Amino acid sequence: MDEINHNILYRPNLGDKKLALLLDPEKADLSALPITEECHPDYIFVGGSTGGDTTPFVRALKEKLSIVNCQLSIILFPGSAAQFTPEADAILYLSLLSGDNPEYLVGQQVKSARRIHASSVEVIPTAYILIDGGVETSTMRVTGTKPLNPSTAEGVQTIIDTCIAAELMGKKAIYLEAGSGAKTPVSPDIIREVRKNTSLTLIVGGGIRTPEAMNAAYSAGADIVVIGNHFELHPEDLKSFCRNIEISKSRDLEISKSQNLETDERFMRLALCEAEKALAADEIPIGCVIVSQGQIIGRGHNLTETLSDVTAHAEIQAITAATQTLGGKYLPDATLYVTVEPCPMCAGAIGWSQISRIVFGAPDPKRGYRTYAPRVFHPKATVTAGVLEDECRTLMQEFFKSKRS
Numbered sequence: 001m002d003e004i005n006h007n008i009l010y011r012p013n014l015g016d017k018k019l020a021l022l023l024d025p026e027k028a029d030l031s032a033l034p035i036t037e038e039c040h041p042d043y044i045f046v047g048g049s050t051g052g053d054t055t056p057f058v059r060a061l062k063e064k065l066s067i068v069n070c071q072l073s074i075i076l077f078p079g080s081a082a083q084f085t086p087e088a089d090a091i092l093y094l095s096l097l098s099g100d101n102p103e104y105l106v107g108q109q110v111k112s113a114r115r116i117h118a119s120s121v122e123v124i125p126t127a128y129i130l131i132d133g134g135v136e137t138s139t140m141r142v143t144g145t146k147p148l149n150p151s152t153a154e155g156v157q158t159i160i161d162t163c164i165a166a167e168l169m170g171k172k173a174i175y176l177e178a179g180s181g182a183k184t185p186v187s188p189d190i191i192r193e194v195r196k197n198t199s200l201t202l203i204v205g206g207g208i209r210t211p212e213a214m215n216a217a218y219s220a221g222a223d224i225v226v227i228g229n230h231f232e233l234h235p236e237d238l239k240s241f242c243r244n245i246e247i248s249k250s251r252d253l254e255i256s257k258s259q260n261l262e263t264d265e266r267f268m269r270l271a272l273c274e275a276e277k278a279l280a281a282d283e284i285p286i287g288c289v290i291v292s293q294g295q296i297i298g299r300g301h302n303l304t305e306t307l308s309d310v311t312a313h314a315e316i317q318a319i320t321a322a323t324q325t326l327g328g329k330y331l332p333d334a335t336l337y338v339t340v341e342p343c344p345m346c347a348g349a350i351g352w353s354q355i356s357r358i359v360f361g362a363p364d365p366k367r368g369y370r371t372y373a374p375r376v377f378h379p380k381a382t383v384t385a386g387v388l389e390d391e392c393r394t395l396m397q398e399f400f401k402s403k404r405s
């Protein structure tokens with residue numbers, strides 16, 4: 001449950017472009033679901049503008065997903081209170097802020113409140129905003145509301161103001177909807193303006209038919225792109241959308257890497273100096289430095305043998321030193337550089353300290369936190385992997401080789 005919370009309630013990090021597949025229980029053909037273990041969206045949204053209880057559908061969907069060995073979060077995107085099911089992982093608790101129909105602003109929410117409250121379904125308070133996509137959609141018909149008009153300056157301002165209002169009301173996500181089968185998706189210009197004016201998780205759906213349109217939405221600032229109608233017609237296209245996300249994610253990573261690389265390499269060299277100190281003491285050579293505002297505020301290296309203490313890892317030493325330097329237990333503005341991917345224990349300590357950026361050199365698939373506790377850091381923390389990876393790894397390999405010989 002928490003996993004969904006962290007993914008949707010907090011804005012994903014750079015490169016975390018999420019794809020949601022929207023299934024309407026009244027239309028979707030589960031036998032043609034194009035999901036495989038290797039190629040799948042990040043979430044499945046379930047809902048439609050008409051239709052009732054989604055329990056049988058969600059159960060069948062779960063069964064289908066377990067057959068293909070794919071554990072995806074199932075998130076309700078309900079058209080009415082009747083569509084709620086406690087079988088889902090989360091619910092977009094939608095309020096149709098673009099319209100003035102009280103039934104969809106608050107009425108359906110009141111009708112479903114008690115059942116949702118009694119369930120363990122994660123609730124994601126979401127502002128649902130209809131934007132004119134050039135066709136009359138079933139949502140418009142069912143809710144009796146008009147979408148906001150993005151083609152005039154005044155209309156654009158209303159869209160932005162509605163999104164700002166959503167944030168002020170305490171919503172956690174904004175869903176910009178052009179409507180199922182929209183002629184035109186929500187334009188990148190609108191997405192960009194909304195992104196500039198709010199910090200909420202931004203979900204964009206309706207009328208997206210090509211990977212290019214999807215990428216344009218991401219580039220403009222969308223966190224989650226929702227595709228429903230198109231995959232109903234062309235399930236085979238899921239593969240090319242997924243591949244495109246991977247490509248654009250790796251491009252983003254390259255850009256962010258090169259921006260930070262110079263600084264990161266400089267501090268990683270200092271972490272390597274710490275690792276050398278461990279090596280000189282016949283310890284597993286891992287070193288760490290913690291930096292705040294360009295200054296080192298803590299450093300440490302592995303001392304488990306010297307101190308005969310299994311918890312005496314480099315990161316723990318450096319965190320202790322840094323908190324002593326600053327005189328407080330939290331380090332929210334700090335970046336931690338460590339030569340090897342932190343273990344779950346250190347990652348836990350890094351999480352507790354609220355360190356906001358973690359940079360490591362060599363990955364450690366066997367003992368690293370990513371295998372055991374990938375969400376252990378502060379939800380807003382960012383991670384950069386692979387800085388001076390070869391040097392960090394070589395130091396480790398040489399140490400273990402010398403131990404074996």
Ligand SMILES: [Zn+2]
Binds near residue numbers: 313344
């Ligand atoms: Zn550790």
